[in-house]
Every structure is written in structure tokens, then in C-alpha cells.
Amino acid sequence: MENFKVGQYPGKTKVATKEEIIEKLEQTYRKKNIQMLGFYSSDLDCIIDDPAFMLVPIDERMLNRSHGVFDSMAITKFRFFRLTQHLQRFENSAKKVGIQMPMSIDQIKEIMMDLASFSYKKLYEQNNQADLEGTVLNIRIWLSSGRGDFGIYSNDKKPIFYACTFIPTTPYDKLKEGVKEFTVNLGQHEIENIQQAKSISYLENAIIANASKSKGGYLGIKVDENGFLLEASIASIGMVLKNKEFVSPPADKIIEGTTLKKCMQYIEKELIPQGYIKAAERRYFDLQYVHENVQEFILFGGDKIIPVLQLNDKQINDGQKGPICQMIQDWFKNQKQDLGDELVDVSFLKNEKNN
Ligand SMILES: Cc1ncc(COP(=O)(O)O)c(C=O)c1O
Structure with a gap:
């Protein structure tokens, strides 16, 4: 690139200073529908008492891949109800989705006890006439497979434990008198909608990717209950057959x-x-x-076209990238502007020679 002088950022979206960030967090996230009392994150290893800062990072895998587990329990009359059972379920859930505990269950228990006692103290300081013993607190705990990038794998990431205490708003006094209910039977159409949406439910995909990666594979390819190959964890699949047909699975159960x-x-x-x-x-x-x-056999995803040379330790054809894949890669690389492409405003880059 030639020498450029950088001019003004041309966008309309505000870029916040550090002070403004804090102000915005306080203005926007301090107000909650429920009272959040204390928050803990093992990444920060401290209790945060200001709801404005009870935040998880945007590269969190719970958010991006649904790769996390949680549990929730009530604290009433200064007592954690069935804490041991909840923690056993938490630990088992983590094992089932392949997340290591970042600390022992005893350490987790200690943090939860600290958070609860901190929360009671906070409530007492807010109102020393409050009926603390009669107040129902809730604690929610999460175990995330980590953060650090937006990728599909967690094998290389550090799990994170989070906990938050709050006062729930469930109107139990009313509910305990009875409610109406409905059965909901998701039809084929609704199920396909869920499968076709690029929703954040990537738990299954994340597990598939980790499994393939741990054997030396790349993304992992999902197979349905009939044995049909559907798609890779973050890419579509297609293959060129010996008879020169190109086939790819239909998009009814997968993301287009x-x-x-x-x-x-x-x-x-x-x-x-x-x-x-x-x-x-x-x-x-x-x-x-x-x-x-x-x-x-070819993977297509995120503007990348990647040949698969071996599938389940069996070589595909001669184990080399094939000519069709090469032609598609070459064509893709030389793409000129296409319908739907948009150019970014980089008018702030001013060529020094011309200025
Ligand atoms: C599950 C899944 N299928 C297919 C794709 C390919 O989509 P695209 O080619 O639009 O990147 C992706 C991309 O992330 C994906 O996550």
C-alpha cells in the first residue's frame, strides 16, 4: 500500500471515549427489571455489586455458540435449597457438553456462599428494617466453555464460571393458586424453521467441531438420524461425483x-x-x-472453499485437491463486485502524493 494520511472517520455512529463508555453502561444497564445484587466471574475473580458492570464479553461462547451450562436455585431463610444436588447437576451437565470445571466444586460453593452473604449484607444496608429471612433470593450460575475469539472450537479455551444473585419477580403468591396451560406440539414446519435459522444455538455444532478437531479433523460433519450428511459445523458441504455430478444436501434441515x-x-x-x-x-x-x-469433497463457508482430502481416515480420490475445487477457488478469488456487495467508505485514507 502506498503512503496514506489518515483523515476523519466518516461514519455517523458515535465512537465513545472511555468516560462515555462508563457513563453509557451506567445509564443503560444500571436499570434492571429485577434487582441484581452481586455478580462473580472467574475471569475477573471478584464480586461486582454494580448492575451496570455485570456483563459478559461479546466473544463469550455462551452467546456465540450456546456452549455453556447453567443452574439456578433459590436461597430462602438464609439457606441454599438443595445446593449439593444443583451442583451435581451442574457438574454433570458440564461433563455432558465437554466443558472442564475451571475450579473445584468446593471453590464454587465457597464463591456462591460469599455472594449470598454479600447480597444479604447489601439488602440490609439498603433497608435495615427489611425482612431478610423472609426475602427470597435466587442465584444463577453458568459455566462457559470460554472466550477469546469467535471461532467454533473450545479445545484451546479456558472455561469461565459466572454467578449472579438477584431478587426474582415471579409472582408466586398468585401462581400458587393455579394457572391455565397449553400443550405445544411443534410441527415439521416450525422445527425446520429452527433448523434453518442461523440462531445462536450452536451447541451441537461446537461439540461436533471439537470432536473432529481432537482427532485431527477440521470442522466435523453432521450426520442426521438416517445417516445422511448434512453440513459441517460452520460450513456447507458439496461433492463432485465420479460421474461428474455436483451434489449437496437440501437446505431444509440446515442453514442456507x-x-x-x-x-x-x-x-x-x-x-x-x-x-x-x-x-x-x-x-x-x-x-x-x-x-x-x-x-x-468440498467445504463452503465464510467465503472459503476448502477441499476435504480424507474423510474418516479414508482418502478421497487421490488425496489431493481436485480440479473442480481449484477452478471454484480461482473463480471465487477473482470475483468482481456482485449484487448485494457494498463498498466501505474509506475516504479518510488520503494518498499523501496527491495531497
Ligand atoms: C452451520 C453452518 N452451515 C453453513 C454455513 C455457511 O454459510 P456461509 O457460506 O454463508 O458462510 C455456516 C457459516 O457459518 C454455518 O455456520
């Missing part, structure tokens, strides 16, 4: 990949007319079908 969709245009507009590919189709296939028919 924009990278695959774009590459399909190239396959349809160029590779088929030029005879490199015979036809492109979306249909289900299982592992046996892959092993018997595959010529090239």
Missing part, C-alpha cells in the same frame, strides 16, 4: 450457505455449459454413498 449458493451460480453458469460438471443437484447422501462415488 451463502458461499455455496454463490458457487452454485458458477457451477450452473460455467462448469455445466463447459462440460466439467454434468448436473448440479441437492439431494441427501450417506457416508457409504460418499465413499463409493466421491471424486472431490
